Amino acid sequence: MTDAVLGPPAREPGAAALRPSPVTLSEALPVWARIAALSFGGPAGQIAVMHRILVEERRWVSESRFLHALNFCTLLPGPEAQQLATYIGWLMHGTRGGLVAGGLFVAPGLLAIMALSWIYVLLGQVAAVSGLFFGLKAAVLAIVAQAVLRIGRKALKSRVMVVLAAASFVAIFVLDVPFPLIVLGAGAIGYLGGRAGLPQFEAGGHGAAAEDGGPYLLGDDALPQEQAAHGHVLRVLGLWGSVWLAPVALVLALLGPGDVFAQIALFFSQMAMVTFGGAYAVLAYVAQQAVDHYGWLKPGEMLDGLGLAETTPGPLIMVTQFVGFLAAYRSPGSLPPLLAATLGGLLTTWVTFAPCFLWIFLGAPYIERLRGNRALAAALAAVTAAVVGVILNLAVWFALHTIFAELRPAAAGPIRIDVPVWSSLDPFALGLACAALAAVFRFRAGMIATLAASAAAGLLLRLAGLI
Incomplete structure (x- = not known):
């Protein structure tokens, strides 16, 4: 097999001159x-x-x-x-x-988040650094709110989709239903609706294709370098399943299921299997589990991690590396804390992204069979609608923990919510959040500009002794 890419045959005389070289x-x-x-x-x-x-x-x-x-x-x-x-x-x-x-695609974010995580634990209590992170939290709220509206405009094309989004928000925010169950339930509803041919479940594409401006190396009629041969599924599952799960099994065997490294390996391996709908959707569940269930970090620290991920290249889900870093830093066992933290962050990234290669190498040769499948498209549309509600939950969760210093849990039957203590409202956090929202929605400021301005404002407030 050669490394060169061969384009499709020329469609008309003279077109070959326009085709890029292999x-x-x-x-x-x-x-x-x-x-x-x-x-x-x-x-x-x-x-x-x-x-x-x-x-x-x-x-x-x-x-x-x-x-x-x-x-x-x-x-x-x-x-x-x-x-x-x-x-x-x-x-x-x-x-x-x-x-x-x-x-x-992953490498720049991995290196950047690791370096910033070291700075965070070593200098996080320094006035300048804490002020920067205080400002970043406000910007993150605006960015998440923007994501809710952006995805909602594309996903909620019918009343059924609006109902699915509302139901998913209530399920995760009020009833504490696990995120994977929300994804599975929405997907099942959409699949059945698509099979039934209901127009409310029709999914739109990511955008109409532009007119073909000339030949490509890989056009519609070109074949991929590799195709599925006999035993493809078993070979890929065996190889990439081992790449993904062998470190998990080793950690469990050596340290036991109660160790923080085993918890990291198992929890983020689970996340890798259910993270439908993008990072914003799953981060609400990750934040709730990391903060409330495992106690790896505080709500404000989860916001700090999201701010770091927003300001660095790579997938936003790289924030999980920051979570794994802090988890191992605070439960290092016999290792030096920074070494344990580094290993915890790397383990998190490994079990988060190794499955991504498995899914692609396993399914890519068969993707033509998925083209035009109406039921699968409807299932995806329903999941995307539910994701809007989950992201809204993330926005509300972050807003409550940023603007209020204290929340009080309240329960009534199956309802479980955190109620803000109004006397703990932080006026500076509220003001910065409102300013960031205005920058994003009123003045159409870009993400980097909003983050930089909010961080600078937080730094000035900190140096002035106001926060």
């Missing part, structure tokens, strides 16, 4: 590194960067091929932008190409 894996590597370095702004921004570079600039894949790959990735658990990079890398250069593209 690309080797070594030639593709700096392009994937460039995409990784520019992968700010969450999945929407990351996908836009890939589209601009791969489709418009390099003309490596056609518009329809890119969108088909994206639709496939939205069906999978895990960060769809990272999986899209892995898929296109696999499409061009097989397994090695998928590893390069998907691995590089």
